[in-house]
Amino acid sequence: MSEVRPKKALGQHFLTDQGIAQSIVAALRNDPAQPRDVLEIGPGMGVLTQYLLKREDIDPMMIEIDSESVEYLLTHFNGMPGKLIEGDYLKLNIDRFFKGPYRIIGNFPYNISSQIFFKILDDKDKVPEVVCMIQKEVADRIAEKPGSKTYGILSVLLQAWYDIDYILSVGPGAFCPPPKVKSAVIRLTRNSRTDLGCDEKLFKTVVKTAFNQRRKTLRNALKPLVKEGMDTSDPVFDLRAERLGVEDFVALTKMFED
Numbered sequence: 001m002s003e004v005r006p007k008k009a010l011g012q013h014f015l016t017d018q019g020i021a022q023s024i025v026a027a028l029r030n031d032p033a034q035p036r037d038v039l040e041i042g043p044g045m046g047v048l049t050q051y052l053l054k055r056e057d058i059d060p061m062m063i064e065i066d067s068e069s070v071e072y073l074l075t076h077f078n079g080m081p082g083k084l085i086e087g088d089y090l091k092l093n094i095d096r097f098f099k100g101p102y103r104i105i106g107n108f109p110y111n112i113s114s115q116i117f118f119k120i121l122d123d124k125d126k127v128p129e130v131v132c133m134i135q136k137e138v139a140d141r142i143a144e145k146p147g148s149k150t151y152g153i154l155s156v157l158l159q160a161w162y163d164i165d166y167i168l169s170v171g172p173g174a175f176c177p178p179p180k181v182k183s184a185v186i187r188l189t190r191n192s193r194t195d196l197g198c199d200e201k202l203f204k205t206v207v208k209t210a211f212n213q214r215r216k217t218l219r220n221a222l223k224p225l226v227k228e229g230m231d232t233s234d235p236v237f238d239l240r241a242e243r244l245g246v247e248d249f250v251a252l253t254k255m256f257e258d
């Protein structure tokens with residue numbers, strides 16, 4: 001069977017550099033304390049899958065939305081039935097496929113990488129490790145510390161629950177067709193935090209609202225959340241969202257709790 005025809009709408013840029021594919025798979029830790037179950041999001045033609053299947057410390061499963069890729073994987077790899085789910089990662093309830101925690105790996109479709117991270121955050125207590133290739137700009141933003149212009153919602157929310165390691169940068173020439181942007185591989189490792197010390201849902205709302213108008217001071221940006229009679233004289237309200245680290249956002253959220 002011929003190769004999969006790349007579809008832009010599905011973010012299909014197939015990695016062709018085998019060395020990079022091996023480095024990505026190697027970035028998933030070989031650690032008996034980590035779960036054996038691993039979910040690969042968007043295997044495409046299986047450039048990562050082939051190396052995942054060779055590892056004896058993991059049990060990989062794949063989820064792919066594109067029926068043409070699914071057909072390709074079924075004809076090119078043995079033992080795919082039972083390991084390959086045809087479906088949309090964003091819509092499926094992944095708990096159906098794993099009894100316990102599982103790790104995630106993938107060259108993510110760049111057009112939906114933020115949505116993938118929000119879903120991982122929803123499942124954070126089931127997902128102790130993520131290795132992914134994404135647009136370099138997004139990777140930089142996620143790993144960024146407070147004070148920078150690119151620091152944003154995903155930086156705060158992911159850093160609250162995960163330690164971020166920058167693994168490697170990848171140029172467009174490693175793909176077919178080459179994407180217009182640079183790429184990077186990062187690893188997220190769940191930290192030991194079990195509780196934020198404030199209401200989690202409100203924390204998310206405060207972070208999102210604060211960055212929605214990131215040029216404004218928090219006093220102005222958070223106006224929609226301020227209840228009557230609430231005291232916003234604390235000097236933190238003179239700052240912009242980009243200046244606050246995770247702990248600062250926790251403290252800020254507490255001010256909004258009843």
Ligand code: SAH
Nearest residue numbers: 013014015042043044065066088089107109
């Ligand atoms: N892993 C392959 C393909 C990366 S391109 C490689 O490295 O070459 C991204 C892949 O994600 C494509 O195969 C695309 O079909 C798939 N994909 C896109 N949206 C998806 C979704 N919502 N759920 C599952 N897979 C998806």
